[in-house]
Amino acid sequence: MQTLLGIDLGTTGVKAALFAAEDGRVIADAFFEYPLFHPHPGWAEQNPADWWEATVAAIRLCLQQGTKQGATAEDVRGLGISGQMHGVVLLDANQQVLRPCIIWADQRSDEQCRWITEKVGASKLIEYVSNPALTGFSAPKLLWVRDNEPEIFARAQTMLLPKDYIRYRLTGVLAMEISDAAGTCLLDVKHGSWSQEVLAALELDPGLLPPVVPADAASGSITQEVATLTGLHAGTPVAGGGADNACGAVGNGVVEPGLVLVSVGTSGIVLAHADSPQVDTSGPVPRVHTFNHAVPHAWYLMGVTQGAGLSLRWLRDNIGLPERALERWTGIDSYETLSKEAEGVPAGSEGLIFLPYLQGERTPHLDAYARGGWIGLTASHDRRHLVRSVLEGVAFSLKDCYGIIREQGLQLNQVRATGGGARSPLWRQIIADVLEVELVVTNSAEGPAFGAALLAGVAGGVYNSVQEACAQTVRVTQRTEPNSQLAPAYQQAYAVYQALYPALKPIISRPLS
């Protein structure tokens, strides 16, 4: 049996999943969590050593389970890695990690964003890298280190992204894969090479950046040392892989014009396949990103909700305490319990609106300092309303993303839902109702890990192209139709939601302290 191994280095934890190459069915999987640190308000860091330990454990366990199913390490035709985007991992001359990774969610680099925009010029920046400077992206984080930790910056020889650090540990190869490199704000997204203009303007040594490699070709192979640690075979090819959202798109078959992905992970995204690197020109600054896809010669437009699943997890951990505590003893999924509670509340949460800006917001506000909250509380609301309004608030933010993408004139024929939040039938229904589109779900329960595995299949010669890999393995399994009767209630609530940010901006958009 030919198999493919996909790794997804998420924000919550890492997943390793083993798939049958023939039809994409899951043979085994394993998941290990790691901590997320917030040393100051608005900061978010993780330790690359934690990622590595969890990745080794996940691969080992997944292979052990696979062997019990008759799929051994010899059967693995290739391994692909997907990962959270934008995080900055700095290595010294001996390839040792110099400081914790400043991850995508970190908002500390607003000053550096302004500096980049000034130095390069706002319109030149879009011309060179197709995107504005945002705190989420890598370049401002790198410059924050240069400005605030000069002794660390002086020792930095290489910058990697999270999954590319895992590639280095697996293969010894220093490389940055193209769909992830697109999120650095240093890549010429149109041509797929480092922007020498931006590097020069920012006075950054191009030697800090490793070579850009394709998503669907081998970038190295498993070393003997890693083979001993994990149970993989030395020499197993490791594909370029991709950014988690690009791999989520591949894993759900979003590899051709007309297809759209909605993902509810820690962040939320709406991503539309594009066959040219078109940029949002509907406002003074592009509010959706233009990134290279993991499909060769393709791109995608993507709007981002900073705190999607994060908002529900925050609610569960801070206000849903009984469920959280019960989960340890009963195995009952606390998210499902919360979802069930929310089902009993009518659409619109009886006037309660949640703003999901718990870690600032990207699309549409591009505001690192935005803060979240509930508006419209009355004594007749209870915890069920809090839960439902969180699900709805995230859906409203996704509608903001979807609306801007629709304005770009791309074909939007089918919307596919993925990510932890899409496991909830209620959340899927709310998103379908709010977006007023049918949402479909595919057989790809493992999303980005599956996409990474398919890229490994192309790299290993199992499939001829990413499109062929998807056609052979991805199927639509479920459909959620929008309930048109609820449209007026949601339209009314969305109008209030949209009015709240501009009205409250002077109060809720404040520098971090």
Ligand SMILES: Nc1ncnc2c1ncn2[C@@H]1O[C@H](COP(=O)(O)OP(=O)(O)O)[C@@H](O)[C@H]1O
């Ligand atoms: N059964 C569920 N119902 C609703 N939401 C869920 C469920 N399971 C997970 N989630 C949400 O999904 C999020 C994690 O999604 P995931 O795609 O695994 O994220 P990441 O890749 O960012 O780590 C959680 O924060 C939670 O909000």
Ligand SMILES: O=C(CO)[C@@H](O)[C@H](O)COP(=O)(O)O
């Ligand atoms: O910053 C972005 C996209 O630009 C995020 O989507 C990260 O890539 C993290 O993804 P999740 O952990 O939420 O899946």
